[in-house]
Amino acid sequence: MSTYLVEIDRSLCSGFGSCLKEAPTVFTLDGDGVATLLVAETGNEAVLSAAGSCPMGAIAVYDLETGEEAA
Amino acid sequence: MNGVVIVGAGLAGARCAEALRAGGAEIPITLVGDERAEPYERPALSKEFLAGTLHEDDLFLRPPGSWADKGVELRLGSPVERIDLRRRTVLIGGAELSWSHLVLATGTRARRLPGVGFPNVHHLRTLADAVALRAAINHGTRLVVIGAGFVGAEVASTAAGLGAHVTIIEAETSPLARVAGAEVGRLLASRWRAEGVALHLGTLIARVTPARVELVDGAAIPYDVLLVAIGAEPASELLGADAGIPTDACGRTAHDGVYACGDVARFEGRRLEHWTSASGQAAAVASTIIGAPRPYTGTPYFWSDQFGLRLQMVGTTAGWSHVELDGDAASFRARYVDAAGKPVAVLLGNRAAEVGPARRELAAAA
Numbered sequence: 249m250s251t252y253l254v255e256i257d258r259s260l261c262s263g264f265g266s267c268l269k270e271a272p273t274v275f276t277l278d279g280d281g282v283a284t285l286l287v288a289e290t291g292n293e294a295v296l297s298a299a300g301s302c303p304m305g306a307i308a309v310y311d312l313e314t315g316e317e318a319a
Numbered sequence: 320m321n322g323v324v325i326v327g328a329g330l331a332g333a334r335c336a337e338a339l340r341a342g343g344a345e346i347p348i349t350l351v352g353d354e355r356a357e358p359y360e361r362p363a364l365s366k367e368f369l370a371g372t373l374h375e376d377d378l379f380l381r382p383p384g385s386w387a388d389k390g391v392e393l394r395l396g397s398p399v400e401r402i403d404l405r406r407r408t409v410l411i412g413g414a415e416l417s418w419s420h421l422v423l424a425t426g427t428r429a430r431r432l433p434g435v436g437f438p439n440v441h442h443l444r445t446l447a448d449a450v451a452l453r454a455a456i457n458h459g460t461r462l463v464v465i466g467a468g469f470v471g472a473e474v475a476s477t478a479a480g481l482g483a484h485v486t487i488i489e490a491e492t493s494p495l496a497r498v499a500g501a502e503v504g505r506l507l508a509s510r511w512r513a514e515g516v517a518l519h520l521g522t523l524i525a526r527v528t529p530a531r532v533e534l535v536d537g538a539a540i541p542y543d544v545l546l547v548a549i550g551a552e553p554a555s556e557l558l559g560a561d562a563g564i565p566t567d568a569c570g571r572t573a574h575d576g577v578y579a580c581g582d583v584a585r586f587e588g589r590r591l592e593h594w595t596s597a598s599g600q601a602a603a604v605a606s607t608i609i610g611a612p613r614p615y616t617g618t619p620y621f622w623s624d625q626f627g628l629r630l631q632m633v634g635t636t637a638g639w640s641h642v643e644l645d646g647d648a649a650s651f652r653a654r655y656v657d658a659a660g661k662p663v664a665v666l667l668g669n670r671a672a673e674v675g676p677a678r679r680e681l682a683a684a685a
Contacts, residue, residue, distance in 0.1 A: 262334060262598040263380075264360070270671075280341070281381055300631065300671030303595045303620060305678055319675045 252295050252318060253310040256283050260306035267307060270298035283307075295319070321346050323608060324409055324416055326399050326557070327424035328352025329361065331581025331597040333380050335422050336391045338605030346419070348391045351411060353398040356446050357383050362594060364449040365473035366624055370480060371453065378446065402557050404574050420608050423564055423572075423579040424601070427551035427592060432465070437529040440545045443470055455544045458482035463532055463542035465524065467494035469623045471548035472507075475516055476625040485516045486540050488532060492521035498632070499666060502642055503653045507628075510648040514626045551592060553583045563590040568614035570604035578604045586615065589635075593621040618681055620674075627669075633677045634664030646670075 263281035271294035299307040299319035309319040359378040367373035429442035467489035493504025563585035580600035603615035639655035665677035
């Protein structure tokens with residue numbers, strides 16, 4: 249099982265919230281309506297579709313074993 | 320008066336106001352909308368809201384009342400009647416409002432079929448449209464959708480899920496033809512048919528009565544509810560433009576101090592009706608007003624949820640010459656390539672994890 253490192257570009261985030269729907273244990277919205285991480289590293293594969301569903305392309309996911317961008 | 324007036328309180332207008340405040344702008348901001356609702360998200364109107372799994376309160380872009388906390392004055396239910404570019408005012412309900420910066424984010428309105436205005440004929444653009452449509456669709460309702468574009472497809476999908484009997488009529492020979500092309504369109508058509516939707520493709524309408532749609536091929540399709548989903552027109556008449564408002568990559572129009580963003584804007588020669596571009600263009604306009612212009616150059620992106628498929632497209636298929644299709648109607652990747660072999664767009668069906676790689680591939684090829 250892979251471990252993923254997740255990054256959010258807060259300057260791009262528009263607060264649509266699709267990442268919360270895909271991976272509610274990893275993402276939340278802060279008081280300004282900007283996505284924030286609850287954990288920075290996770291084995292939860294839902295972060296891949298969370299990154300893919302972000303309309304702003306503001307989420308990057310890296311596979312920690314390979315160092316490659318995974319989504 | 321020194322102040323920003325934003326006409327249009329949809330996503331582009333609201334995001335522009337937010338981006339102005341996030342960027343430190345301290346001037347007064349007035350967000351003017353012709354609808355009564357506080358700024359809300361439209362994507363769910365054809366999907367979760369229509370299905371009844373999301374309610375009006377779930378659609379608000381930000382919590383009701385929070386705009387005042389940001390120092391954004393909302394003027395809702397207030398259509399703008401006129402813009403005076405020389406005196407820098409807008410006319411609302413007979414009263415003038417002055418501006419030093421004017422942002423036009425008036426969006427689009429649903430295109431109508433001339434002469435088809437019966438009480439059981441619907442369009443879908445606004446929350447009010449969606450409320451009316453939701454009330455009309457029940458188990459067993461015979462719904463006819465004219466137009467196999469994204470709005471038509473999503474409403475058809477939701478209505479089928481509610482137990483309605485759905486028929487789609489489309490002049491092109493495959494669904495989503497303009498965007499996806501015939502090969503991918505046929506794949507989608509097979510999926511829609513498998514979900515129980517009747518499709519009449521490559522045919523034209525001869526006549527619409529309050530009870531049925533008659534086609535030129537002789538078919539007559541009875542309906543209880545008719546949805547006309549034949550696209551949208553930019554609401555750009557305030558500036559005397561009929562094909563969208565031309566801007567540069569920062570959202571500046573030909574008029575000093577006047578900007579446009581979202582569906583109404585012809586941003587650097589291209590008008591898009593995408594959530595992503597509306598949001599990105601709004602940020603570009605805000606940065607320009609603040610005096611630190613950041614042009615919007617993002618790759619076009621949109622998504623659509625229909626018949627158990629999440630469709631996601633990166634790029635634009637304008638200028639494609641052939642498509643490389645991998646997968647089937649349950650999960651696929653369609654890569655659109657131009658005559659020189661350069662990828663111009665990727666359409667994914669139920670492959671969300673491939674969006675990032677597609678974005679990177681297109682960015683590298685651009």
